[in-house]
Amino acid sequence: xxxxxxxxxxxxxxxxxxxxxxxxxxxxxxxxxxxxxxxxxxxxxxxxxxxxxxxxxxxxxxxxxxxxxxxxxxxxxxxxxxxxxxxxxxxxxxxxxxxxxxxxxxxxxxxxxxxxxxxxxxxxxxxxxxxxxxxxxxxxxxxxxxxxxxxxxxxxxxxxxxxxxxxxxxxxxxxxxxxxxxxxxxxxxxxxxxxxxxxxxxxxxxxxxxxxxxxxxxxxxxxxxxxxxxxxxxxxxxxxxxxxxxxxxxxxxxxxxxxxxxxxxxxxxxxxxxxxxxxxxxxxxxxxxxxxxxx
Amino acid sequence: xxxxxxxxxxxxxxxxxxxxxxxxxxxxxxxxxxxxxxxxxxxxxxxxxxxxxxxxxxxxxxxxxxxxxxxxxxxxxxxxxxxxxxxxxxxxxxxxxxxxxxxxxxxxxxxxxxxxxxxxxxxxxxxxxxxxxxxxxxxxxxxxxxxxxxxxxxxxxxxxxxxxxxxxxxxxxxxxxxxxxxxxxxxxxxxxxxxxxxxxxxxxxxxxxxxxxxxxxxxxxxxxxxxxxxxxxxxxxxxxxxxxxxxxxxxxxxxxxxxxxxxxxxxxxxxxxxxxxxxxxxxxxxxxxxxxxxxxxxxxxxxxxxxxxxxxxxxxxxxxxxxxxxx
Numbered sequence: 001x002x003x004x005x006x007x008x009x010x011x012x013x014x015x016x017x018x019x020x021x022x023x024x025x026x027x028x029x030x031x032x033x034x035x036x037x038x039x040x041x042x043x044x045x046x047x048x049x050x051x052x053x054x055x056x057x058x059x060x061x062x063x064x065x066x067x068x069x070x071x072x073x074x075x076x077x078x079x080x081x082x083x084x085x086x087x088x089x090x091x092x093x094x095x096x097x098x099x100x101x102x103x104x105x106x107x108x109x110x111x112x113x114x115x116x117x118x119x120x121x122x123x124x125x126x127x128x129x130x131x132x133x134x135x136x137x138x139x140x141x142x143x144x145x146x147x148x149x150x151x152x153x154x155x156x157x158x159x160x161x162x163x164x165x166x167x168x169x170x171x172x173x174x175x176x177x178x179x180x181x182x183x184x185x186x187x188x189x190x191x192x193x194x195x196x197x198x199x200x201x202x203x204x205x206x207x208x209x210x211x212x213x214x215x216x217x218x219x220x221x222x223x224x225x226x227x228x229x230x231x232x233x234x235x236x237x238x239x240x241x242x243x244x245x246x247x248x249x250x251x252x253x254x255x256x257x258x259x260x261x262x263x264x265x266x267x268x269x270x271x272x273x274x275x276x277x278x279x280x281x282x283x284x285x286x287x288x289x290x291x292x293x294x295x
Numbered sequence: 296x297x298x299x300x301x302x303x304x305x306x307x308x309x310x311x312x313x314x315x316x317x318x319x320x321x322x323x324x325x326x327x328x329x330x331x332x333x334x335x336x337x338x339x340x341x342x343x344x345x346x347x348x349x350x351x352x353x354x355x356x357x358x359x360x361x362x363x364x365x366x367x368x369x370x371x372x373x374x375x376x377x378x379x380x381x382x383x384x385x386x387x388x389x390x391x392x393x394x395x396x397x398x399x400x401x402x403x404x405x406x407x408x409x410x411x412x413x414x415x416x417x418x419x420x421x422x423x424x425x426x427x428x429x430x431x432x433x434x435x436x437x438x439x440x441x442x443x444x445x446x447x448x449x450x451x452x453x454x455x456x457x458x459x460x461x462x463x464x465x466x467x468x469x470x471x472x473x474x475x476x477x478x479x480x481x482x483x484x485x486x487x488x489x490x491x492x493x494x495x496x497x498x499x500x501x502x503x504x505x506x507x508x509x510x511x512x513x514x515x516x517x518x519x520x521x522x523x524x525x526x527x528x529x530x531x532x533x534x535x536x537x538x539x540x541x542x543x544x545x546x547x548x549x550x551x552x553x554x555x556x557x558x559x560x561x562x563x564x565x566x567x568x569x570x571x572x573x574x575x576x577x578x579x580x581x582x583x584x585x586x587x588x589x590x591x592x593x594x595x596x597x598x599x600x601x602x603x604x605x606x607x608x609x610x611x612x613x614x615x616x617x618x619x620x621x622x
Contacts (some may be wrong), residue, residue, distance in 0.1 A: 287416040
């Protein structure tokens with residue numbers, strides 16, 4: 001078959017797909033961060049650990065209780081989301097009157113605790129999680145081979161991202177949420193329970209991270225550090241996209257995943273840092289981020 | 296990080312200290328120096344040197360956070376890259392230790408200028424995320440660059456002879472050199488804090504818009520303190536490379552950035568002596584709990600959570616409140 005810029009198409013499309021998959025995780029995680037940031041004004045440093053917890057809970061459900069992937073896909077985010085609600089009620093809610101940076105430090109400490117506990121229990125070598133039978137195998141698209149599961153990850157994450165966007169931008173609940181972001185006191189005066197809204201929002205954002213974790217479990221080996229490095233890349237994604245818009249975090253997430261995949265084809269050494277380089281350029285040109293409102 | 300607790304801290308001086316040290320600070324500095332001088336007769340010098348290096352690192356970080364109000368989550372970049380540069384200079388180029396350390400510090404300063412110039416374009420939480428992301432970029436560079444030795448790091452770094460004369464191979468000789476370096480660094484930081492520059496920094500920390508309206512070029516001050524802090528963190532990292540004869544990925548990984556935040560928070564941010572105490576506590580803990588494996592991380596996390604929720608003034612902050620003296 002033909003070659004594109006001297007790169008065999010299989011390699012090109014393969015890396016594009018890989019980039020799209022990474023992009024799915026960036027989008028889901030930065031979306032969760034954006035939602036939490038919007039209402040709580042806290043950068044949830046625990047997000048990476050909660051993503052890891054999602055993968056682990058799916059693994060535990062299967063290994064200890066024999067509960068399959070499809071149920072875990074719903075159950076694990078709920079379980080991890082509930083732990084998020086507990087964390088928000090017990091700890092984070094005590095910090096709202098303080099400088100935002102204390103929230104960052106608290107959630108950083110929580111991430112250390114959670115990762116340490118999982119490392120103690122399961123070691124760092126990583127546990128395998130089988131691809132569900134329904135999605136094993138793949139399609140030959142002619143120009144490339146598409147493993148079913150990878151296609152599913154991209155579709156599932158797109159659907160969840162867009163559904164989240166729809167709920168926040170187009171429904172009444174979303175309107176309350178956006179209003180509470182702007183002016184919590186006024187929204188409270190209209191009889192809406194803002195603290196509960198905040199708690200539910202945190203739980204939902206955490207659930208999104210856990211959902212990403214379950215999606216990731218069959219692709220990567222399930223290990224305690226899987227979220228630790230990812231979260232920093234996601235921070236860079238957030239800085240690039242700016243946290244002004246929900247759609248912005250979805251578009252930036254997928255876009256940067258693809259850029260990273262392309263870099264892996266044309267300049268493999270740069271693939272680990274390309275997102276940070278883009279971040280530097282964006283900071284120079286448009287400090288508020290591509291989709292962000294000017295500070 | 297402008298906090299409600301510190302802005303009206305009891306015992307805060309009504310007037311900035313314009314000349315000389317406050318007397319109780321002088322007493323503490325002399326006492327610390329005395330402790331430092333007799334220390335190696337009671338404790339293992341390498342352990343003390345580790346505390347000293349991290350104390351300088353934490354104080355450099357506190358200059359930025361406690362006095363400039365800028366939370367950098369990427370200070371490992373400066374600490375680690377300086378240790379790589381000085382280790383490489385000492386080992387491959389055979390530079391004298393004093394030049395190796397200077398070169399490492401200079402490298403950190405340049406890196407601080409580049410990262411700082413970009414990072415100060417965002418504020419608050421974003422600033423923290425930007426510095427963290429750049430630090431991760433430095434980490435990936437350190438993993439891949441040809442001269443860093445990848446996973447192994449740069450090992451067996453020669454300590455050499457200070458000014459070609461004093462053999463630093465002996466722990467006790469090196470100890471007093473490190474003590475001198477760290478003490479000089481601490482005095483410099485103290486001087487910066489209490490200079491007119493330091494007063495402007497505090498004004499920016501407490502109320503940036505007001506500082507702007509007073510006509511200060513806020514961004515230049517922020518960048519200046521960022522570079523100063525990065526250089527001093529680099530000085531600490533370069534010194535540590537010679538002490539342990541090793542520069543490794545640990546020093547440039549983001550957990551190191553977290554550790555220095557923890558030391559400062561635990562000791563008391565915005566206090567002169569807090570980061571010293573925080574560094575001593577954390578290093579001691581790591582040394583004695585090393586056998587517990589991942590529990591060290593968990594304990595650090597717990598200390599983080601407790602410090603943020605219940606103990607925001609830190610050890611020295613609380614002590615200062617009891618004694619009714621700013622420490």
